[in-house]
Amino acid sequence: MRSIVPSAAVLRQKYALVSALRAQGFAIGSCEDGKPAAGDLFLVADGEVPPAPARTLILGNGPRAAIPFTDGNPARLSYEAEDAAIGAGFASAMVRGPFEPVAADPESLALLALSERVAASDITVLINGPTGTGKEVLARAIHMGSTRKDGPFVAINCAALPESMLEAMLFGHQKGSFTGASSGGQGFFRAANGGTLLLDEIAEMPLNLQAKLLRVLQEREVVPIGGTVPEKVDVRVIACANRDLHGEVEAGRFRADLYYRLSVFPLSTKALAERPGDIPALAAAMVLRHSAGRATLPWISNEAVEILTDHSWPGNVRELENVIQRALLLCAGDVIEPMHLIFDRTAPARAEAPAGTLSNIVQIHEFQAIRDTLAECNGSRIETAKRLGISERTLRYRLAKAREQGEQIMPMQVSA
Incomplete structure (x- = not known):
């Protein structure tokens, strides 16, 4: 994680923002610590001279405005205290990047901090959570935070390929090993050598392939289809599941020995409705992600934020991204209002809260x-x-x- 170097004025005026960025894993540096590193980012107050324009975010108090980094120019962000949630979301997305993990809710911040510690090791990780909650984003962040970051990151969806192809795609095959094999294939394990292999929807893997995967994890070697000589592989495996794998083991649909081999360090992502603190930050990051070509980013009004936070989000983060993309299309001005929010489905009416809640x-x-x-x-x-x-x-x-x-x-x- 790169360091952020805030000016003294920013520490006075936007200390809450600096604290939020620190909680998200950024190291907070100081100009007095010596010469900043090449990748460090700078936060300066409006009116101060940017130390390195292409890596400087200028912060101000005043009318809402968000201008992203463009053509080597500094980014600019201005907001008042009442817009702090969206302001912090824009700031994080600008300095971190629109495709990086987003965390603002306390539980998500704890998960992100834990994943950074996991990344420093080389153990196998199992990420469990509902569909559309950012499991692959988290897996990629673990890869990028590890010593394997310069190696390949290969992702395969175990549910997207038929059983007859999955074995060859995972372990590779030799020419003529089966009908249609006019040439050899190295397979995903060998393609990910020196890097990370993500096995998404691992619960959908057939039982007979689970036994072969277990052997690869134990021996760190693969035998391509049609081959007889095992080949060593140096791969970190991260598995994702949207079902309770322990329950699948008890039901006889998943091997217990493979489960324990994969679940060396389990992580869990929650449904978006269970972490409402992430919603403003995610929405801001998605505005930045999908506003290519706009000189100024549309701001999300407080009323729109309340509606987003109150929604049940059955489609989780993917549904939120759809809603933000529609809002950007419908928003002709500089503010996304409630009228611009179109949901995939009408949220079911929530039961009246008991008087004492x-x-x-x-x-x-x-x-x-x-x-x-x-x-x-x-x-x-x-x-x-x-x-x-x-x-x-x-x-x-x-x-x-x-x-x-x-x-x-x-x-x-x-x-x-």
Whole structure:
């Protein structure tokens, strides 16, 4: 992971952002530590001179704006405290890269930190989690954080190939070893020699191939179809599954010995709805990823963020990416609003929360705070928003939400 070198002004003005980047694995350097390394990134405040323009993110307080790195010019990011979640997401995506793992939720940050420790070793890893939760992204990050990063990263989906082809694709074959084998093939294990082999959807592998895979993992050698001489391979294996492999073992559909050989260090990714803190950061990263050619990145409004966070996300991260791509197509201006969000399916109505749940308690107190502040400000929405530290648009959204739930907040006194 590269280091980030923030200026003294950035540490004063955006300390929360610097802390968030540190939590995501960035080393925080200082100009006083000596000459920065060639790949270090710089964070400077608006008005300061960029030390290395192509590697400098300029941060400001003011109207929302996100300008990515282009043609050797510095990136620029400006936002107020109420937009900190999206601002931090843009900052992370700009300095890390739009295709790198994204983590902002506490559990995801812990998983990312653990994966970095795993990457430093060479043990076999099993990543379990629902479809579309970023298992391959995590596997690639482990590869890039390891001593094998300069070697190949080869990914194969065990469910995408028929059983008759899977063995040859994994272990290779010699010319004439079966009908249609007009030439030899090295197979994925030998193609990944010196690097990492990702076996995705490993639960779909037939039992007879599981026995052969177990031998390869134990002996670190493969025998191509039609061959008689084993060939040594130096490959790190990462396996992914979207089903509970332990349950598959108990059901007799997966070999117990292979399970324990793969699960030397198990990691688990959660459904997107279970880690809502990641949603603003992921959305910002996807805006950057799919905004090629735009001089300024569209900002995601607080109202849109609330809708995204409240969605159930049955399709997980892949569904979120679809929603952001549609929003970018529909958004003609510089802000993605709720009207630009089109979901793959209508989320099922959520059951009413019991009166004593935390979310219900928080909402009751939020409505009461708005009610009290409006009374103190004689119904002025502008002054109320200022005192509460939110935008007028966010206040309007909260008032509309209160009306939907039957809460009456000074209906006759609220004014502009």
